[in-house]
Amino acid sequence: MKTYALLVLIVSFSSLGNILLSMGMKQIGAINDWSTTLLGAVFVKMLSNGTIWLGISSLLLFFVSYLLVLSWADYSYVMPASASGYAIVPLLGYVLLGEIVTSLRWLGVGLICLGVVLVSGTPPNTTARD
């Protein structure tokens, strides 16, 4: 049960973190000039952007949840199971944002879901520990 709860946190925080970082970087604007002065200015803008900080906090929470679940569950269980984010993001894009999802992409979403269901059906921990 706690494994599933942490997997939900992992998927939610990583998707949310990436979306927030992407939103924050769009607010800052595209980087077209790679001079050190301009990159420095971009860095300062990033540090003063609330959305970016929310994104970073979300990714930190993702990292902590990932470490916690790895304290008992197999890596070969957690890694594919946490891939459900790849399936959830196009689904959210379709449902909430009305984005067009190609049939190849739907096939991918289906395969990921099937893969996650298969992996989740296996026992989370297979290594005996002292």
Add this chain to the structure above:
Amino acid sequence: MRTALFVTMIVLSSTGGEITLSHVMKRIGEVKDFAPLAVLQLLGRAFRTGWMWIGITLMAIGFFSLLVLLSWEDVSFVVPATALSYVVGTMGARFVLDEQVSIVRWMGVLLVCIGVAFVWAG
């Protein structure tokens, strides 16, 4: 050639980093107390091990290699290519961490790997 080198580097260093972190957390033992203070103490213990820093360094190398690769390759190529991490990571789990990877789990991993490639190529 340069692209192949970077894809290899991303896959090996990011999975290597995660395998190392998994090793550290298994040595620390199953977390049973999720109170914020207990979690902070546990993280403190993890960060005092050398392996933790090796793992984080490997993950950072993987992340920066990804950023560098994205400067000349499209994300719709990079993500499917790095989906190979699922296969490499599972092999690492089997042979480095000694996890028992059943046929069902292998099938799940392969489906996820192909699925991720399709989602990004689609």
